[in-house]
Amino acid sequence: MKPCTVGKRHSWTFVRNVVTSHMNGRFGRITKRGIYRCECGAAKYGNHVHQAEGCAQ
Numbered sequence: 932m933k934p935c936t937v938g939k940r941h942s943w944t945f946v947r948n949v950v951t952s953h954m955n956g957r958f959g960r961i962t963k964r965g966i967y968r969c970e971c972g973a974a975k976y977g978n979h980v981h982q983a984e985g986c987a988q
């Protein structure tokens with residue numbers, strides 16, 4: 932990861948969730964991750980953010 936160009940450290944802002952599915956024969960596995968972006972343009976994958984209605988998280 933490159934150092935941040937707009938600050939001492941990257942300040943990650945949650946952008947959206949992504950769902951990736953891996954198919955393996957009859958079995959599928961789904962990975963939920965969140966995309967985070969910094970003002971400098973860097974992006975990373977992080978924890979999936981629960982966005983259900985009524986959830987205060």
Ligand SMILES: [Zn+2]
Nearest residue numbers: 935941969971
């Ligand atoms: Zn940055």
